[in-house]
Amino acid sequence: MTDINTEWQPKIITFLCTWCSYAGADLAGVSRYQYPPNIRVIKVPCSGRMSPNLILNALKGGADGVLVSGCHPGDCHYISGNYFARRRFGLLGNLLEFIGLEKDRVQFTWVSAAEGEQFADVISQVTESVRKLGPATRLVKNIPAEINVERACANE
């Protein structure tokens, strides 16, 4: 277990669809499942509402990771929103990897309203993979001074 007071903690912006994943996160809470406190949840109406603008804006603002979660394919409240989103995510993820963003900075998953345990598990996995990458620097607009100093020391 990492010491929350001394060690660097990643900030992960998490976009959850209101019908499945947000309810899944709620269930994880009421069921008392433990998961890392590194996520910041933003509720969106549907994963199909996710525009790449939102993901890139989070990265620009200094998010160490971005997670987007929607209903499982076939379960979308709006019938097909997550199918459209899946096509967009596939292309965006590949493009961000192509320009050299670390692979695990932006992640996608499906969590249903009944999957509280799975939600906690996914958040643990994502947090650990982002923690391994360290603080985000690529695409970040204003890199905090202490991270810049750390990078300079690491390069020397």
Added chain:
Amino acid sequence: MNKIGEHIRQRAAELLESREIDAFIGFRQGSLPMTTQHYVARSAAEAQNLVWNSFCVLNPTNILPSLLKSFEPPRRPGDPLPDDLPKVGIAVTGCWSRNLAIQFQENQASRKRVIAIGLPCTGMSDRRQILAQTGEMVTEVSETAEDLYFTGGTVASLKRTEILRPNCASCVHPQPVARIMTEVIEGDCINNDAAGRFAEVEEIEAKDSDGRWDWFSSEFSACIRCYSCRNACPLCYCPTCFVDDAKPQWVGKGLNSSDTSIFHILRAYHCAGRCTDCGSCEAACPMGLRLRLLTKKLDKDVVDMFDSEAGVEPFKPLPLSTYSQADPQPFIVQPSHSKGEDS
């Protein structure tokens, strides 16, 4: 080339003379050697200014939607358009014809109002590559089917195949989309091997993450954010572009590298599944950025993942406006105990 130019002038003059069309979109000679500009001919006499050479690099379908709108009478929202609006003629090669197909699909142009003349394309020449070899002092250029001849340069002639634009050198659909053409001029087309079409992209994909980031940051660091790439693109027709949004402001106005990077990522992403690799963005870029590499990467993924190519099948929905239940999703994070069960 000269034969095609003659044919375009003659057909445009005939169509304009007979009042079948009110305007014809083509090219006229630019103010510098090896440049051309968009030209709208509105009479048979003006049609004589049209040219066709290997420097017609800007995509003419870019100005089609606004030209069509200029003929529409002012009307209230929801009022139907009159049926007898003037038609517009346009001469298109393979990639441009696919842009036309996309404009029809996206309701940016009405098929009933466009007379499309398909041209055979042997690829356009890269002005920057030529200037690098001949020097800046070229005053005149003439061309045959195989060679370009220069006056005033340090080199007297170059083979056209050696100075093709990279997008033309990797083009596999030089033939106009026959189903949306009104008429087609027959002739020889460039014939590339489909196997190597994504070689430029694969070269970058082969690098590791740090290498790709170094490439991306250095390639786009020269960008001056003039938005020429966006303005030259026939896919970018939104009245308010995301770069002009102020609340929220997706990209800052300055030359911050983060803003510039995000502009280029989003610009390319907006062309996903729609870009025909016409090279207009690169031709318009004053800094010579290889903007196409991003859109080409998206093209490659769209072909790999959704088996779709922009405009090749003009009546099929665009890849991002449709879906299949069997779409690949290897990128989805799975909870650890169900790994491998779910596809």
